[in-house]
Amino acid sequence: xxxxxxxxxxxxxxxxxxxxxxxxxxxxxxxxxxxxxxxxxxxxxxxxxxxxxxxxxxxxxxxxxxxxxxxxxxxxxxxxxxxxxxxxxxxxxxxxxxxxxxxxxxxxxxxxxxxxxxxxxxxxxxxxxxxxxxxxxxxxxxxxxxxxxxxxxxxxxxxxxxxxxxxxxxxxxxxxxxxxxxxxxxxxxxxxxxxxxxxxxxxxxxxxxxxxxxxxxxxxxxxxxxxxxxxxxxxxxxxxxxxxxxxxxxxxxxxxxxxxxxxxxxxxxxxxxxxxxxxxxxxxxxxxxxxxxxxxxxxxxxxxxxxxxxxxxxxxxxxxxxxxxxxxxxxxxxxxxxxxxxxxxxxxxxxxxxxxxxxxxxxxxxxx
Amino acid sequence: xxxxxxxxxxxxxxxxxxxxxxxxxxxxxxxxxxxxxxxxxxxxxxxxxxxxxxxxxxxxxxxxxxxxxxxxxxxxxxxxxxxxxxxxxxxxxxxxxxxxxxxxxxxxxxxxxxxxxxxxxxxxxxxxxxxxxxxxxxxxxxxxxxxxxxxxxxxxxxxxxxxxxxxxxxxxxxxxxxxxxxxxxxxxxxxxxxxxxxxxxxxxxxxxxxxxxxxxxxxxxxxxxxxxxxxxxxxxxxxxxxxxxxxxxxxxxxxxxxxxxxxxxxxxxxxxxxxxxxxxxxxxxxxxxxxxxxxxxxxxxxx
Numbered sequence: 001x002x003x004x005x006x007x008x009x010x011x012x013x014x015x016x017x018x019x020x021x022x023x024x025x026x027x028x029x030x031x032x033x034x035x036x037x038x039x040x041x042x043x044x045x046x047x048x049x050x051x052x053x054x055x056x057x058x059x060x061x062x063x064x065x066x067x068x069x070x071x072x073x074x075x076x077x078x079x080x081x082x083x084x085x086x087x088x089x090x091x092x093x094x095x096x097x098x099x100x101x102x103x104x105x106x107x108x109x110x111x112x113x114x115x116x117x118x119x120x121x122x123x124x125x126x127x128x129x130x131x132x133x134x135x136x137x138x139x140x141x142x143x144x145x146x147x148x149x150x151x152x153x154x155x156x157x158x159x160x161x162x163x164x165x166x167x168x169x170x171x172x173x174x175x176x177x178x179x180x181x182x183x184x185x186x187x188x189x190x191x192x193x194x195x196x197x198x199x200x201x202x203x204x205x206x207x208x209x210x211x212x213x214x215x216x217x218x219x220x221x222x223x224x225x226x227x228x229x230x231x232x233x234x235x236x237x238x239x240x241x242x243x244x245x246x247x248x249x250x251x252x253x254x255x256x257x258x259x260x261x262x263x264x265x266x267x268x269x270x271x272x273x274x275x276x277x278x279x280x281x282x283x284x285x286x287x288x289x290x291x292x293x294x295x296x297x298x299x300x301x302x303x304x305x306x307x308x309x310x311x312x313x314x315x316x317x318x319x320x321x322x323x324x325x326x327x328x329x330x331x332x333x334x335x336x337x338x339x340x341x342x343x344x345x346x347x348x349x350x351x352x353x354x355x356x357x358x359x360x361x362x363x364x365x366x367x368x
Numbered sequence: 369x370x371x372x373x374x375x376x377x378x379x380x381x382x383x384x385x386x387x388x389x390x391x392x393x394x395x396x397x398x399x400x401x402x403x404x405x406x407x408x409x410x411x412x413x414x415x416x417x418x419x420x421x422x423x424x425x426x427x428x429x430x431x432x433x434x435x436x437x438x439x440x441x442x443x444x445x446x447x448x449x450x451x452x453x454x455x456x457x458x459x460x461x462x463x464x465x466x467x468x469x470x471x472x473x474x475x476x477x478x479x480x481x482x483x484x485x486x487x488x489x490x491x492x493x494x495x496x497x498x499x500x501x502x503x504x505x506x507x508x509x510x511x512x513x514x515x516x517x518x519x520x521x522x523x524x525x526x527x528x529x530x531x532x533x534x535x536x537x538x539x540x541x542x543x544x545x546x547x548x549x550x551x552x553x554x555x556x557x558x559x560x561x562x563x564x565x566x567x568x569x570x571x572x573x574x575x576x577x578x579x580x581x582x583x584x585x586x587x588x589x590x591x592x593x594x595x596x597x598x599x600x601x602x603x604x605x606x607x608x609x610x611x612x613x614x615x616x617x618x619x620x621x622x623x624x625x626x627x628x629x630x631x632x633x634x635x636x637x638x639x640x641x642x643x644x645x646x647x648x649x650x651x652x653x654x655x656x657x658x659x660x661x662x663x664x665x666x667x668x669x670x671x
Contacts, residue, residue, distance in 0.1 A: 096577070099577045105550065106546070106550045107543070107547065191583075193582050194547070194582070195579070195580045196577060196578065196580070197579075198577050199577060
């Protein structure tokens with residue numbers, strides 16, 4: 001028992017925090033974040049106004065070292081009905097996310113901080129965009145495995161091509177409930193070392209927004225840049241954003257291709273984003289073209305509205321991501337999944353799991 | 369009362385004023401026969417930070433002439449902003465002034481003199497330059513000043529400080545600034561600690577976060593103690609591990625860090641529970657053209 005107590009619940013380290021902090025930055029819209037630790041990695045959950053839920057899935061191979069020792073239930077004897085073994089062991093705590101991000105960037109080398117210039121984002125996107133062109137036939141989440149090898153080779157060259165740039169390394173320790181999260185940050189052997197203790201809080205239950213894929217009414221997979229450009233075009237004063245999907249019409253196969261296209265243009269658009277604000281409306285249509293919408297599934301016409309300020313929270317994650325999956329279920333629950341570029345870590349040379357950030361957002365109640 | 373000089377090193381003077389300008393809108397400049405003193409000692413300063421500096425005349429001016437009834441000293445009170453404006457147009461390399469204003473001339477000579485215009489005492493800056501086309505240009509700036517009475521000057525006193533507990537050579541101010549800027553969003557109070565084995569720490573400690581940034585192997589200059597004879601010989605050598613610490617306001621510390629534009633070497637002195645003194649050397653320490661001294665009062669923690 002005493003042996004187990006000495007073992008910290010979580011120990012992780014990485015030689016370059018840029019990837020890690022980019023993932024965290026994607027969900028940095030409210031200060032309090034719940035971190036759930038599992039064997040596989042970290043789950044960072046942030047929520048806003050009981051409507052928007054942001055989750056960053058950070059798999060253990062983002063880190064050079066990742067050791068998780070599940071907490072030993074202290075009162076095993078008194079409570080015989082302890083969670084059985086089949087249940088996954090998890091530890092959770094809450095931290096001020098903003099502070100953690102500031103600390104990771106304490107030497108100004110964690111990239112793209114809130115105050116830093118925009119140049120860093122470009123460095124990120126460049127390898128990502130290239131990756132995208134490579135695998136035009138690649139699917140969304142999950143099936144990216146074969147592309148990984150290729151992507152990584154490219155990336156390690158380009159991503160860290162500017163080798164002269166200094167990097168911030170990090171070591172993170174969490175002893176257990178009641179202890180702070182200790183983070184040691186250093187730039188290089190000669191420079192200073194920063195030791196931080198971030199207070200942790202007991203994790204409180206979060207808003208649960210289960211997405212029922214059985215009841216899914218719209219599913220779109222597209223390159224993140226297509227969505228990013230659309231959203232960045234919108235005026236920040238907008239207050240409502242509507243996603244409209246219409247089933248793809250089956251053009252008569254016998255018709256001339258030119259005619260087919262004309263019919264397609266006249267039809268209701270397959271996917272439309274409509275923004276409503278005090279100064280007017282903006283409508284943006286996406287054609288059902290494989291180059292734009294990699295996959296499009298829609299059975300019946302769909303129309304759901306969301307608060308623009310909530311959707312705007314996703315922009316930071318969208319900016320760093322490669323591919324986006326947009327799904328809506330029959331109750332209007334929106335699920336946006338952003339696939340992030342593959343990490344390069346020392347632990348898994350050339351083979352990493354794709355990390356992603358997911359947002360779930362409830363639809364606005366429409367008065368009929 | 370006469371004062372006239374050519375400014376040789378406009379950039380340095382500009383940077384000195386720039387680092388002082390963050391502290392207060394007006395500053396006092398005292399010209400003596402050998403030195404120029406830039407002083408910020410207003411009580412209105414946030415956190416009570418003060419600057420007393422001493423800059424050798426030779427390192428900035430040439431053909432320097434000064435005459436007055438009070439020991440050939442002239443003390444003026446002027447607005448930093450106005451002075452910066454004048455120096456900006458005199459300097460071809462201070463900032464990007466020339467490229468933004470579109471004027472492309474090389475400064476040949478800058479003359480500053482004491483003058484009186486419409487019963488108003490001014491420092492008159494006369495800048496002559498040559499445009500690219502080879503034409504002569506002449507620019508004049510009048511910076512309104514208030515000449516201080518010798519009696520008032522006599523009342524100016526540098527803060528009294530005890531013998532510092534430790535001196536430490538600071539790492540690059542630019543680097544420290546990046547770090548302190550991040551800390552500012554988390555805390556108002558910063559602890560500065562140093563030990564005789566060359567360890568320097570900047571720390572904050574709040575309810576939600578505790579951060580220590582540590583440098584090892586900093587140079588600890590051994591200061592000649594004034595009146596060393598009084599020190600008993602059997603004085604125990606200081607514990608190399610012991611950290612001398614002082615709490616200061618993060619904002620005040622950041623104001624001092626804005627002097628990174630002018631600094632080459634900076635020495636910090638910790639007077640425990642009293643203040644933090646920072647000597648910012650202009651040019652090499654050995655051949656220092658001058659030194660800016662920042663006094664940041666300590667915050668006394670009741671705990």
